[in-house]
Amino acid sequence: MSDTGASVLRARGLRKEYGQGEGLVRAVDEVDLDVASGETVAVMGPSGCGKSTLLHLLGGLDRPTGGELWLAGQRLDQMGERALARLRRGAVGFVFQAFHLMDELTAVENVELPALLAGQPARAARRRASALLDRVGLADRAAFLPSALSGGQRQRVAIARALVSEPAVVLADEPTGNLDSQATVEVLRLFEDLHEAGQTLIIVTHDSRIAATADRLISMRDGAFIDETRLTGGSTGNLGSLAGLT
């Protein structure tokens, strides 16, 4: 169970500010966060509440103005650029709303790319990439270019890519934002599988269906956490009543 896992990610008083004086904007305002190994955490909030900025800080894509941040036992906020880039490649997997696949590379080439950049031997990288495509149900699409894939398939390729370096945490920014309802279900299923396999996941989303897969839901407003809900533990029991059966 996630509760017993060690903390993979830990933030204390994390801040990100833009501008200065009158125009100062606190995009992320004194955020404390602990994410246990194997936990799925969803962050929800209105547009502009700072949730994407927070995700970028957590993954080392952006530097905090203040506060402390640990990922996989290493302190991120004081780390040099090269060390940070290395940590990002190895410990973090990113999934974006717009997929961010390389158009000129096939599905399997997209998936193996981070492993190759991290210096893995080509053959091992290909083997792992193929296994991951199989895991996301796209083994038969390995040689396809992204343009030949549906939105849901592209996002599944992107998720396979995020997993290639066996990251300590996968960070997803509106992963279903560009998907229709059927493709959303494909991605939902995949996240449920990852969760069951013990992958730590942080998902920033507007989509209540994705949020409902989380162990814990954090509501964010004006850069700060305002509510935290544990969704696991205890079932609401009677689904039949929701369908008008009783």
Add this chain to the structure above:
Amino acid sequence: MQQEVILAMLAKEPSHGYELRARLRQALGPLGDAMNDGHVYVTLTRLEKAGLVTSEQAAGLPDRPDRKVYGLTPAGQERVTGWLAEVSWPKPDLAEFHLKLIAAAAAGLADPLTIVDAQRRELLRRLRDAQRVALGEPDGSAAGLLLEGIVLRLQADLRWLEACERNWTPRKDRS
């Protein structure tokens, strides 16, 4: 469950009670698990008293205690036709929640946003449960379609909660 559901299931052909039960289970999937097996028989008895179905003793199998075959009477047939033509849609009780927020804010008894947050927690838990069950259903199952309906309604309720949140946020700041 409405009597008309049981009645309509007899419209295809006269059936045993256990056949109706099996068809219900098929259509409802995991949602039918909580269904009381006796419910079908109680309903059939009531429908018979009301003159909407008749029963005949059939030469049943020795391991089936239930040997009655139920069929629609003309009145039952008519009721089914009327029921199929009827437009009924369960009305969610939005007004109660809406008035709760207004009363809470007016009396200063509770922060409407706290009430919204509590409601959202509850809906998300239900959504999680419904989704879990839905993802476990094979593609194209009848019960999967029902679960999809539950999921979509919960999503709609959650979107309305977002609107409630937006509406009450500035009012809170002004006070």
